[in-house]
Amino acid sequence: MSTDNGGAIPGEVVSVESGRIEVRLDTGQVGVLSEADGLALEVGYRGVFRIERRSGEGEILLSLSQPATNTPSPAFDREFTRLRDALANHRPSPIKERTVKSPLGEERMEDWIERVDRAVSRLRKHRAKRLNDRI
Structure with missing residues (x-):
């Protein structure tokens, strides 16, 4: 040139x-x-x-x-203002503790164990009754 x-x-x-x-x-x-x-x-x-x-x-x-045009575009100004306002007005949400849930369902298992215990005690009672009747 x-x-x-x-x-x-x-x-x-x-x-x-x-x-x-x-x-x-x-x-x-x-x-x-x-x-x-x-x-x-x-x-x-x-x-x-x-x-x-x-x-x-x-x-x-x-x-x-x-x-040279060193001025930012109006769209940039709007986006900048929007982000600045969003950051200024941001209210952090309270952190909630997550309850750890057992993947196997602990409550369901405990209920099942209680039902099995009642059934086993009922079976033992009837077995003892049958054994007493034989003797």
Whole structure:
């Protein structure tokens, strides 16, 4: 890509000094904004710059062709606000202790054991009665 074609090239501000703003273009070249007086750019600002000409010292003189849009989209703002409100209004639910239920159903087993015990005692009683009757 030629530097003298006046094409728009993305770049980043790398230095801001009194009345002088240096920009590193994505091509690797470093240029100076020729209209630095009216611009209030900070280091790290990204934009699209146009190469105007070369100075007598060989510096590349640039102008701001297209400012980068650093503002977030309205959808992002809405989502951010929604999440911030959700976090601010979050009420943690109380932690409930889980009752450990036996997979075999302990209550059912205990009921069955009681029924078996009653049946066994009834059988023993009838067996003793039969043995007494024989003697």
